[in-house]
Amino acid sequence: MAAPAIVSVRALAKTYQMGDVTVQALRKVDLDIAPGEFVAISGASGSGKSTFMNILGCLDAPTSGSYLLDGTEVESLSRDELSLVRNRKLGFVFQSFNLLSRTTALENVELPLLYRKDADPGKNRAKAMDALTAVGLGERVHHHPNQLSGGQQQRVAIARSMVNDPVLILADEPTGNLDTRSSIEIIGLFQGLNEKGITVVLVTHEPDIASYAGRLIVFRDGNVIRDERNAAPLRASEELAKLKPAGKLG
Amino acid sequence: MRLTSLLILALRSLSRNKLRSFLTMLGIIIGVGAVIAMLSVGQGAKDMVKTSIAGLGTNVINVFAGGGGPGSVRTEAGTSSKLTEEDVEAIGREAEAIRYITPTARSSAQIKYAGQNWRTSVYGAYPDYLLIRNWGLTAGAPYSTSDERGAAKVALIGQTVAKNLFGEGVDPIGQTIRIKNLPFKVVGVLESKGQGSFGNDQDDIVIAPFSTVQKKLIGATFAQTLIASAVSEESIPDASAQIDDILRRRFRLGPGDIPEYMIRTQTEIAQAAGSVSQTMTVLLSSIAGISLLVGGIGIMNIMLVSVTERTREIGIRLAVGAKGRDILLQFLVEAVVISFCGGLIGIAIGAGASTFLGSVQGWAVRVSPASIIVAFAFSAATGIFFGWYPARKAARLNPIDALRYE
Numbered sequence: 001m002a003a004p005a006i007v008s009v010r011a012l013a014k015t016y017q018m019g020d021v022t023v024q025a026l027r028k029v030d031l032d033i034a035p036g037e038f039v040a041i042s043g044a045s046g047s048g049k050s051t052f053m054n055i056l057g058c059l060d061a062p063t064s065g066s067y068l069l070d071g072t073e074v075e076s077l078s079r080d081e082l083s084l085v086r087n088r089k090l091g092f093v094f095q096s097f098n099l100l101s102r103t104t105a106l107e108n109v110e111l112p113l114l115y116r117k118d119a120d121p122g123k124n125r126a127k128a129m130d131a132l133t134a135v136g137l138g139e140r141v142h143h144h145p146n147q148l149s150g151g152q153q154q155r156v157a158i159a160r161s162m163v164n165d166p167v168l169i170l171a172d173e174p175t176g177n178l179d180t181r182s183s184i185e186i187i188g189l190f191q192g193l194n195e196k197g198i199t200v201v202l203v204t205h206e207p208d209i210a211s212y213a214g215r216l217i218v219f220r221d222g223n224v225i226r227d228e229r230n231a232a233p234l235r236a237s238e239e240l241a242k243l244k245p246a247g248k249l250g
Numbered sequence: 251m252r253l254t255s256l257l258i259l260a261l262r263s264l265s266r267n268k269l270r271s272f273l274t275m276l277g278i279i280i281g282v283g284a285v286i287a288m289l290s291v292g293q294g295a296k297d298m299v300k301t302s303i304a305g306l307g308t309n310v311i312n313v314f315a316g317g318g319g320p321g322s323v324r325t326e327a328g329t330s331s332k333l334t335e336e337d338v339e340a341i342g343r344e345a346e347a348i349r350y351i352t353p354t355a356r357s358s359a360q361i362k363y364a365g366q367n368w369r370t371s372v373y374g375a376y377p378d379y380l381l382i383r384n385w386g387l388t389a390g391a392p393y394s395t396s397d398e399r400g401a402a403k404v405a406l407i408g409q410t411v412a413k414n415l416f417g418e419g420v421d422p423i424g425q426t427i428r429i430k431n432l433p434f435k436v437v438g439v440l441e442s443k444g445q446g447s448f449g450n451d452q453d454d455i456v457i458a459p460f461s462t463v464q465k466k467l468i469g470a471t472f473a474q475t476l477i478a479s480a481v482s483e484e485s486i487p488d489a490s491a492q493i494d495d496i497l498r499r500r501f502r503l504g505p506g507d508i509p510e511y512m513i514r515t516q517t518e519i520a521q522a523a524g525s526v527s528q529t530m531t532v533l534l535s536s537i538a539g540i541s542l543l544v545g546g547i548g549i550m551n552i553m554l555v556s557v558t559e560r561t562r563e564i565g566i567r568l569a570v571g572a573k574g575r576d577i578l579l580q581f582l583v584e585a586v587v588i589s590f591c592g593g594l595i596g597i598a599i600g601a602g603a604s605t606f607l608g609s610v611q612g613w614a615v616r617v618s619p620a621s622i623i624v625a626f627a628f629s630a631a632t633g634i635f636f637g638w639y640p641a642r643k644a645a646r647l648n649p650i651d652a653l654r655y656e
C-alpha cells in the first residue's frame with residue numbers, strides 16, 4: 001500500500017459473554033483504510049457493524065487483535081490517552097444524534113473543545129460557529145436540540161464531530177432516522193469533509209447511500225465478506241439537484 | 251475543563267432541579283447553622299464567664315450554710331452547724347490566708363419611695379463586703395463599722411433599684427426609702443456590675459448592714475452565706491482549707507464526717523457557670539455533627555441518582571474526549587456547590603438564630619469570622635467527602651456502556 005494506512009486492524013475479534021451464551025460479534029477482521037478514503041459499511045442487522053465502529057472509535061476495546069490508528073497502537077493506550085485520541089483524532093456521529101438535550105446547538109458543538117488543554121472560550125465559540133455555518137445551521141446556533149428537526153440535529157452532530165479537525169470521522173447509520181432528502185444532504189456534508197482530506201467511514205443499511213462511497217465493505221456474522229471499490233461514486237450535490245425542489249433547505 | 255466552566259455547568263445543572271437541590275441542601279443548612287450557633291454561643295458564654303469571674307470580686311471564697319447533701323452528719327442534739335457571727339469572728343482571727351470576711355443574709359423585700367414600689371433583694375453584710383467584691387460607689391459613701399454595730403437603718407442601692415425608685419433628676423443620697431415599711435436612709439449608690447454568671451441582674455440589689463438586715467428584716471440569728479477573700483490568688487486553696495479546719499473544729503466534726511456547710515471558691519463558681527454553656531455547646535455540636543452527616547448522605551444519595559440519570563450525558567462527554575478526571579470534577583464541583591450554598595444559607599440562619607438566642611437568654615453572643623470559616627470548611631469538606639464516591643463512579647464509566655445506557 002502506498003500511503004501508510006490510517007486504520008489498520010488485524011485479527012480483530014470481539015465476543016460478548018451473556019451468561020452461558022457467547023456472542024461472536026466480530027471474528028478475525030483484517031482491514032486497512034488509507035487516508036482520504038470514503039468507506040461505506042453495510043451488512044445484515046447483527047453482523048457486527050456497530051461493534052466494529054465502536055472499536056474504531058476507541059469507545060470500546062476488542063477482545064483480541066490489534067488496531068493501529070494513524071500509527072498509534074490503540075491497545076497500549078490508557079483510558080486518558082484514549083480520551084485524548086477521541087478528542088483530537090476522531091469524530092463520531094451516531095444514529096441517535098447523542099446531543100446534550102439541555103444545551104444549545106452552539107454549546108454542543110463547543111463540547112469537544114472544552115476538553116482541550118488549550119481551551120480558550122473566545123476561540124472555541126468562533127470555531128463552533130464556523131462548524132455550524134459549514135453544516136448550514138448558522139442561523140440556529142442558539143436552538144436546543146428539541147427545537148430542531150432530526151436532519152438539523154444530525155447536522156449539529158456532524159459539526160461537533162468536525163470541530164476539532166479530526167483525521168477520521170466515523171458515522172454509525174447517520175441517516176437511519178432521516179428521509180431521503182435529508183439523508184442525501186447529510187451525505188453531502190460527509191463528502192465535503194472527505195474532499196478536505198478527512199477519512200470517512202459510515203455504516204448504512206441503504207444501498208443508495210452506500211453508492212456515494214468510494215469503497216463498500218460488507219459484514220456478515222462478524223466477518224468481512226465483501227470489500228470492493230466504486231470507481232464512480234454518486235455526488236450528493238448532483239443528486240440533490242435532480243430531486244424535486246422541496247422548499248427551502250434545512 | 252476550566253474551573254469557571256465547571257462552576258457554570260454545576261450551577262446550571264442544579265438550577266434545573268431547584269427544589270431537589272434545595273432539599274438536598276437542607277441537611278447542610280441545619281448542620282452549618284448549628285455549627286455557627288454553637289461557636290457563637292460558646293464564644294459568648296466564654297466571654298460572659300470571664301467578665302462574671304471578675305465581677306465576683308478578687309479571690310473570693312463562699313461558705314454556704316447547710317446543704318451538705320445526703321450523707322451529711324447531723325451533729326449531736328443541741329449543737330447546730332448553722333453559721334454565726336462568732337464563726338466569722340473566729341475565721342477572721344485565726345485564718346491567716348483570709349483578708350476579709352463577712353456574713354451575709356439575703357431577704358427579698360418590697361421597697362417604697364414616694365409612691366414608687368420595687369421588689370428586690372436586700373443583702374445584709376459587713377462594710378468589707380464592698381472590698382471583697384471590688385464594688386465601688388458612684389455617689390455617697392459606704393456605711394461604717396459603727397453603723398454595723400449599731401444596726402443602723404442605712405442602705406446602699408444598686409443602679410437598677412435607683413433607676414426604678416427615683417428615676418431621673420432625683421439624687422437618692424440622703425433620701426429615706428421604706429424597706430418592709432421600715433425607713434432606711436440611702437447613703438450610697440453602687441456602681442453598675444451588669445449581668446451575673448447566671449444571667450441575673452447584679453444591679454437589682456440593696457445592701458445594708460448585716461446586723462440591721464438580720465435583726466430588723468429577717469429576724470434570724472444565723473448567716474446564710476459567708477463571703478471571704480483570700481490574701482492572694484495562690485492562697486485561695488489554703489484559705490479554703492483553713493476555713494474548713496476552723497469550722498470543723500467549731501462544729502466538732504470528725505475527719506470522716508461530711509459537713510453541712512459548703513465551701514466554694516471563685517474558680518469553682520465560674521466553672522459551674524461555664525458548665526451550663528458547656529452543656530449547650532455539646533448539645534449543639536452533636537446536632538451539627540449529625541445534621542452534617544445526614545446532609546452529606548443526602549448529597550451522596552442525590553449525586554448517585556444524578557449520575558445514573560445522566561449516564562448518557564457522561565457517555566457523550568467521554569465520546570468527545572472528556573477524561574475521567576473531567577467527569578469526576580464535574581460531579582464533585584456539583585456536590586461542593588450544593589454543600590457550599592447550603593453552608594452559606596446555614597451561616598445566615600445560624601448567625602440569625604444565635605443572635606436571637608442571645609437576646610432571649612441575655613447572653614452576649616458573638617458570631618466570629620473564625621466560626622464562619624470553620625462552618626465553610628465543614629460544609630465544603632462534607633461536599634467533597636460525600637460527593638467523591640458518586641463522582642468517581644461517574645468517572646469510571648466505560649464510554650460505550652454509558653452511551654448505550656437507556
Ligand SMILES: Nc1ncnc2c1ncn2[C@@H]1O[C@H](COP(=O)(O)OP(=O)(O)OP(=O)(O)O)[C@@H](O)[C@H]1O
Binds near residue numbers: 016025045048
Ligand atoms: N453489549 C452487548 N452485549 C451482548 N451482545 C451484544 C452487545 N452489543 C452487541 N451485541 C451482539 O453483537 C452482535 C453484533 O452487534 P452489532 O450491534 O455490532 O450489530 P450491527 O451490525 O450494528 O446491527 P444493526 O445493523 O442492527 O445495528 C449482535 O449479535 C448483538 O446481539
Ligand SMILES: [Mg+2]
Binds near residue numbers: 049172
Ligand atoms: Mg448497529
